[in-house]
Amino acid sequence: MTGAVLRLDEVGKSYQTGTLHVDALRGIDLAIDEGEYVAIMGPSGSGKSTLMHILGCLDTPTSGSYRLVGVDVGELSEDELAQVRNRLIGFVFQQFNLLAHLTALRNVELPLAYAGVPGEQRRRRALAALDRVGLADRVDHRPRELSGGQQQRVAIARALVTDPALILADEPTGNLDSRSTRDVLALFDELHDQGRTIVLITHEEEVAAEAQRVLRIHDGELRTPAVSR
Amino acid sequence: MNWTDTLRTGWEAVRTHRLRSLLTVVGILIGIASVILTIGFGQGAQAEVRAQISALGSNLLIVTPGSTTDASGLRGGSGSATTLTMDDAEVLASEVVAPDVAAVAPVSGGPQSLTSGGTNWTATVNGTTPSWLDVRNRSLSSGRFLTHQDLENEAAVMVLGPDTASELFGPLDAVGQTVMAGGAAFTVVGVLDSVGSSSSADEDDLALVPASTASSRLSGGSASVSTIYVEASSSDRLSAAYQEVDAALATAHGLTAGDEPDYTISTQESLLETATETDRTLTVLLAGIAGISLVVGGIGVMNIMLVSVTERIREIGLRKALGATPTVIRRQFLLEASVLGLAGGLLGAGLGVLGAELLPRFIDQPVEISIPATAGAVAMALAVGVGFGVYPAGRAARLAPIDALRSE
Known part of the structure; x- marks a missing residue:
């Protein structure tokens, strides 16, 4: 492997809710190399979602530093963070988070539109991404005309289309039946085989079992030493 | 994006x-x-x-008499005096005295009872000159207007406003009918067009007779007029005409500088404003x-x-x-x-x-x-x-x- 895509040093995150002080994350040290397939596991309330949000630059740590592809994320402006999310990260959510009024193609084109990719190239790349997830014949369908599994595949195509350094999946199979779950996991496997870096958050053992390395988080701390399997 | x-x-x-x-x-x-x-x-x-306002007649100056002051010092208010006469109107019509005046229409008279057969109706009966029609910017719906010949002959002819005509004759044509006013019989020679949507109903309810006839038959020889309508040759010349009329009347009435004029000149401009x-x-x-x-x-x-x-x-x-x-x-x-x-x-x-x-x-x-x-x-x-x-x-x-x- 050619080095760390992301590195967390002593990352902590705390909230103040009224008089209650909550440490959501404490002293997280973590490095993920290019091409790795990592699962982060933990019960609800363990801080795994907070970790995922920090990894995705959707939230900022209150202590420690986070370097993504060598860049210290803590020092970026809001516009630069938007660019990082756009260029370096592809998100897959539990709720799919597709825009209901747009076709599959337009949904996949969206990150390219924000990146300023011209129309013709945008369309070509979005079609290629949809073809990659096996939905070439569904490009003009709107989300409600697609099954849950198909919607999640559209979301994966959207995460892939910018060719990001990191694919972040937050409970991607949480809303899917077992068959769609197998499809989606198979897709992640293929992407991993092609050298993609994938971080997947789940509370299901059988989903985590697909990953190359499993990290367990509990009460805001990593329990499993970060070793490769 | x-x-x-x-x-x-x-x-x-x-x-x-x-x-x-x-x-x-x-x-x-x-x-x-x-x-x-x-x-x-x-x-x-x-x-x-x-x-x-422009239906009143274009480029119009309206000259009205000033107020009277009787022996006890009681002042009669604007228009109460009888200081304007037919002579004043003739002076204003002169091209030498007032070159920017296009036409002059003196009007005198007041309410008279008009009867025709069994019908009667009280309307303003005005004595005037043939130029009234142009000066007041009116037209006829039937018949003809007063002529210079009527004026010279003190002809017993009458032109009716449309409302007056219908009050007296209903839907019948008024032209050729006879109307009694002030004990004299007048022949109706014409009927005016309505001024349309004007709010002043008076403009449609009136009778016009030659000024000379009005003076001799209706007002017992008086030559005073209640209003002189003066039309300027164009709207540009309105203020010039105003000054000419003012000067001409001051001279005619023998006023010297500092005397209170015994007449008022108003323009449509002020009304319009x-x-x-x-x-x-x-x-x-x-x-x-x-x-x-x-x-x-x-x-x-x-x-x-x-x-x-x-x-x-x-x-x-x-x-x-x-x-x-x-x-x-x-x-x-x-x-x-x-x-x-x-x-x-x-x-x-x-x-x-x-x-x-x-x-x-x-x-x-x-x-x-x-x-x-x-x-x-x-x-x-x-x-x-x-x-x-x-x-x-x-x-x-x-x-x-x-x-x-x-x-x-």
């Missing part, structure tokens, strides 16, 4: 939330249409007043009311935009996660608000113009569309959309992506 994409995104949002967009557009539409219509009503009324001023006040008032309705519409737009932001927090969060910068989000919401504002403005302008076309057919009130006011109202709608869209757009742009994504 370039402007084409932003425009497309805004349009998609408008189209997706049809009902909400419709309500916003309707809110602005009503505001704009009412602005256009109220200003239209104001201007229509102004135009009507202007038309009424007063009337226009009143109307302008009314227009400002109406426009104010319309403006308030536009502000209310604007607040409606802001509310709807705020609801729209709240409803779409997840969408905003997602767009931010996919790489939308705050600027792009702000632009998207601003554009949505402007699209709604502009659509409301244009549709409102359409409705306003349509209303201005249709309303006068149902109510007796002219509506005049003002193009600058219409353009201004549409611009205002756009400003309302943008102005009231700024706050919600700013709020949407500032949302932290994670808070936005987490919300339900």
Whole structure:
């Protein structure tokens, strides 16, 4: 492997809710190399979602530093963070988070539109991404005309289309039946085989079992030493 | 993200939330249409007043006598004196004395009882000259007007106003009929056209006889006149004519500098100014009311935009996660608000113009569309959309992506 895509040093995150002080994350040290397939596991309330949000630059740590592809994320402006999310990260959510009024193609084109990719190239790349997830014949369908599994595949195509350094999946199979779950996991496997870096958050053992390395988080701390399997 | 994409995104949002967009557009539409219509009503009324005043006769000066002061010092008020005479009218008609005066029409007389067969009717009976018709800008519906020959011969002929004619003769043609007035029999030779929508009914209810006949048969030899209408040769020459008339009458009445003139000269200009001023006040008032309705519409737009932001927090969060910068989000919401504002403005302008076309057919009130006011109202709608869209757009742009994504 050619080095760390992301590195967390002593990352902590705390909230103040009224008089209650909550440490959501404490002293997280973590490095993920290019091409790795990592699962982060933990019960609800363990801080795994907070970790995922920090990894995705959707939230900022209150202590420690986070370097993504060598860049210290803590020092970026809001516009630069938007660019990082756009260029370096592809998100897959539990709720799919597709825009209901747009076709599959337009949904996949969206990150390219924000990146300023011209129309013709945008369309070509979005079609290629949809073809990659096996939905070439569904490009003009709107989300409600697609099954849950198909919607999640559209979301994966959207995460892939910018060719990001990191694919972040937050409970991607949480809303899917077992068959769609197998499809989606198979897709992640293929992407991993092609050298993609994938971080997947789940509370299901059988989903985590697909990953190359499993990290367990509990009460805001990593329990499993970060070793490769 | 370039402007084409932003425009497309805004349009998609408008189209997706049809009902909400419709309500916003309707809110602005009503505001704009009412602005256009109220200003239209104001201007229509102004135009009507202007038309009424110019119907009195174009380039008109109206000379009336001053007031009397009797032996006990009691002053009679404007018009009570009998200082204007037929001679004054003749002086003013002279091209040497008053070259900028085109025509002069002295009028004398007062209410007289007119009878025809078994019918009687009291109307103003005025003695005048043939130039009255031109000076007062009137026309005939039938028969002929008074002639110079009538004047010379003290002919017992009469021209009736349309209302007077119908009071005396009903639907029958009045021309050729005989009317008794002040113990003399007059032959009706003509009937005037109605001045139309004029509010002064007097203009249609009168009888005209030659000045000479009026003096000898009706007023017992008096040569005084109650009003001299003077027509200037053009509206440019109105003030010149005013000064000539003033000077000529001062000379004729033997006034010297410092004497109080025993006559009053008024112009339509002053009438017009007063009337226009009143109307302008009314227009400002109406426009104010319309403006308030536009502000209310604007607040409606802001509310709807705020609801729209709240409803779409997840969408905003997602767009931010996919790489939308705050600027792009702000632009998207601003554009949505402007699209709604502009659509409301244009549709409102359409409705306003349509209303201005249709309303006068149902109510007796002219509506005049003002193009600058219409353009201004549409611009205002756009400003309302943008102005009231700024706050919600700013709020949407500032949302932290994670808070936005987490919300339900």
